[in-house]
Structure formats: structure tokens, C-alpha cells
Amino acid sequence: MTLTVLAPGPLTTAQDLGRPGLAAQGIGRSGAADRAAAALANRLLGNPPDAAVLEVTAGGLAVRADAAVWVALTGARCAGAPYAAPVRLSAGAELRLGTPVSGLRSYLAVRGGLTVRPVLGSRSTDLLSGLGPAVVGVGDVLPVGPGTGSWPGVDVAPVAEPADGLVVAVRPGPRADWFAEDAHRVLTATAWEVTGESNRVGLRLAGPVLERARDGELPSEGLVRGALQVPPSGQPVLFLADHPVTGGYPVIGYVADADVDRCAQLAPGRTVRFRR
Template identity: 40%
Template sequence: MSAGVRLEVLAPGAYASLQDGGRRGWRRIGVPWAGVLDSRLMRIANVLVGNAEAAPVIECFDGGLQLAARGGAVRVAVAGDATLEVERGGERVPLAAWRSLTLADGEVLRVRRLGAGRIAVVPVEGLALPVVLGSAATYARAGLGGLGGALSGRALAAGMRLASAAASGAPERVLPLPPPLDGGPIRIVPGPQADHFTDAARALLVEAEYRVTAEADRMGVRLEGPVLEHAGAREIVSDATVPGAIQVPGNGQPIVLLADAQTAGGYPKIATVISADLGRLAGCRPGQVLRFAAVDAVEGERLARAAEAETRALLASVRPLRGEGVDLAALYAGNLVSGVVHALSDEYRPLPDVEHGPDGASS
């Protein structure tokens, strides 16, 4: 690591934190996984920048993140449906996502807004963070992970600086075809307490539409829609939960647990979102409408294997940025050749008549 090379957070946007593959193996003592909400985005982003697939990344929501290189060049990447720009020499240049880029000292990357989802991931080449219980993932409620020291467990804030390796100078990389948007139902496996709900409630869960509310964060997503009626008691003796579990409290409105969720709870769980669809659900925006579809555990496992195969294919398709992934918006906005004018502009003047000799040469 080159001394003094840093990536400074100028603005964290709606919420930005340092995450990795998560803190696995500690739920039995009450420590949530934490980690990224969409592991596919993390893996693609890290491969783009040249890191290990599960290396720490910046996870951000809804745009607004601004990062600046300090003390030298820093290589980053962006995975997600994001509109980006880079500030260079006082000019703002549009940039495509799903690629790596090297910020020269003083240059600024802005994630202006997100499109189809609410999550984007920004890895930093050579980012080094302290590991707590096997992970650098930020878990704010317990003050774990992140930058370490007095900043342990804190979301990113303006003025924070991340130590980084100096940019390697390797060719920039691009994902030529980003993963397609999937508007299909979120697949779920019934249970583990499906019998705590009426037959009508179980049928309603897969027949009705539910809307993502504004109460959506890294801990979970509250949905609103038709009430799911309990068959008996509205609470159970607290038992284990996992990300993806759909709890239904007394008001009958489902809550889907995500990476930062508690490890145990007393609301019955009508179903569990399969791992292949959990990242997609986590990326849903407030106001977005979704539907559920039931599958059994065997089909859920098959879908998980298929999703992994798709991810591996995407990772294998990452390639050096040469003729592909050109930032057309930036090219069209720039004056690539000085002195050129449009033929129909006021600056256009027809050339004077010239006489040509028999060989075509002008005279």
C-alpha cells in the first residue's frame, strides 16, 4: 500500500457503508451476518476492479455518493444501475456504470442517481480494513466493522478517508452486458411457521400484490397490502431468524428480514425468500409493487444453483475496456476535433469555385 493514498468521502448520499460477504458463523450468539445486501453486485464490482470477489466494498443507496482521490491515483469501479459523472479539471464528464476507472489525484466520482434499484456497489482497489469476527462488514447497531478504531461500526460520513493501494495501472475493465432486470415474482418457501396462519392468508400471500413502504433499510423491508390473518396467537416463543424470513406481526403486514436483521424474534414467519431472489427484493424501492410465488425447498435449491451459474458467467464475461463500454454520452458532449462545424450552421460557407484540369487536379 502506498503511503498517503486515500479515497475521501465528500458526501455519503442517502446512506453508504463498508460491507463485504458478511460475518458468518456467529448468529448462535446473536451476531447478525451484516454484509452486502446483494452479493452478486459485490462480486461483479470486485472483479471489475481486480479485488477478491468478497473483498470490502462501499454499498450506497439512491445516489448522492461523492468520492475524491487524495495523495495519488485510486482505482475504483461501480456496479449497479447508476448514473455517474467524474469531475476532471473543473469539468463534469458523464460515465457509464459496470466498469472500473482510475481517479487521478483530486478527481471526484459522483453517483448521481440510481435507476431500476436502490443499491450500487463501489469497490476500491487494495482497500484494507480491520477484520472483526472474520469480517470487515459494518454493523451499526453493535458498533462492529467498518473503518475501525473510534469509527468502528459507523456509516460513512463526509470527511472520512479510506486507505487504499495506489492504482495498479492495469487496464480498466467492463462488464459488456449487465444482468438483465427481472420483474418476475419473488420466490418463497413456505414456513417455518406457515401453520400459524389461516388457509386464506397463505393463499393471499401468493395471490395479492404488496407495496414496499418507506420503512426499508438494511435490517428489513416492511410491506403493505392485504392483511395476513393469524390462525391463533399473533406471537410465538422467540426462535431463530435468517435473512429472507417473512415475519408477520399482529397488524398482518409482512416484514422481510435482510442482512442486518436480529438473529431471533417472536413474530411467526409465514415464508422465507429464496437466496436467489433476496438481493433483488433488497433492491426494491419504496413504492415499488411486488408479488410472491411459492416453491418448495428442492426447487429453491435448484434456483440457487442456477443463480450461481449465471453469476459465474457474468464474472467470466468481464474484459478489458478497449472498444467496448465506450462512454458515448461523454464523447458526444465533447468537441473531439477542433475547428469542425456542422454543415448547416451559420459558420458554414461554401468553398469558392475552382477549375480542374484533365487529371482532376485543381488549378
């Protein structure tokens, strides 16, 4: 079974659970930016949790089923597409995703999972390192595995749709003492706007400058998903799935892990607030 890509939209990649445990070798985890949404899409179809799905940014994907398949769409709801339920596509049928009604990233799972070639044990496309399958393009033929898992019960959906404005929990970072006391107040008192320079690596946020309490530079140190790093501009960057494994700017805080999924659904122009 295969899916043929008729249009990829602005950005479509294959994603699974990523490559955990390789940071010491300089290899980031990557994987789905909204892990909860990707996991739900797989559960709806009886797939294993590590089955690869398509992560679709800002809609626009169009695919054709070359044989009868079951699919499920979660994450950002797209105009004109079924949502959060298994749907059967007959051979030759097309599925087209419009612009998201809410959220940014949609997840299209296929029963049996995508079986594109894995790299270092994962089918995830890491945009920062270049590891994994190529970004999905027009004419790509995506192989699908056999669906062998049991179909789930009805209690896995519905779920809340992605919110366009968020308040998320933040914990003090390892370099919180590098910032003036007022910077910590500003961090939690500001509605930070997501800029157009954001991507799967991280969200670049615009707002007041976060002033440092000390000058100087740091040696590179480890980073994980959810880090709020502050470069010399004083404008924080919230790292997402394809974040680097090290960084040299101070980290003022860490967003709670479950909340990072929700942040991955923020489109440019939307805002996020942080609470302690």
C-alpha cells in the first residue's frame, strides 16, 4: 500500500518518536513536535506508538490512496478534512487539507504506519541536522505497512483542539541567576508574540528585552526540549523538537514538558504567556 503526494503544502515531514538517547553523540531526538496529537492519530487506527505519521505545517497537503487505506487526522483541524476519527480512503481517493481552522501542525496517520526508510532507528525528519527522510515533495510515493494492531475502543477521542493563545508553566532554568530580578517579572507578565522566524527548531518570541544581571559568555552546555534560551537580543527562544543538543546562551527557564506540545501548535502572530 502507498500514498502518492499530490501537493505537500508549506512543509510536510515524516515523524515518529524520534531518536532518544543520542545527545552525547551530538544527535538530537527530533520526532513529532506535538507528540500528544501524533500519538492520538496512531491510537485511533490501532497503530503502535512508534508508527511514523505525516506532520503537516499550515495545511495544504493532498494525497492519493493507491489502495484502500484507513487514515486519521489530529492536531490542527483543517478546513474540509475529517478530524479525530478513522476514515477509509478507497483506492484512487484523494484527501486534501485546507488551511488550519485552529493550531498550526496537523498529523496524518495511516493504519499500518508509514514505512519510509529509517535513519539511526527513526523515521523522523530532523530539519536542523538533516537526518532522516527528505522533506515530503510533490510526486513522492510513501509506503504504508500492514495494519496488524487491534482497533481501539471509542474512549480515545474526542480531545480538545489546539488553542491559539496559551498560558504554560515554566520552571527556573540553570542560568536563572544570570538575569536581573525584573527580567523574571517581565517573563511572566508578558504576552510573547510568536514571530515568523519560528520553525521546528524553536519559537522565536517578541516582546520586552530580558535584561541580564551579569555579562560574559557561557561555554556550550546541554539543552533539552522546552528550554527558554535568551540570546544577546534579549528576546527568548523556546526550543521545540529539532532543537540543538548544546547552546551557549543562558537558559532562563524550562517550559513544562507536556506544555511544549501545545506550544508547537502556535502559528506566527499568536501569543504565549508563562506562569511559574
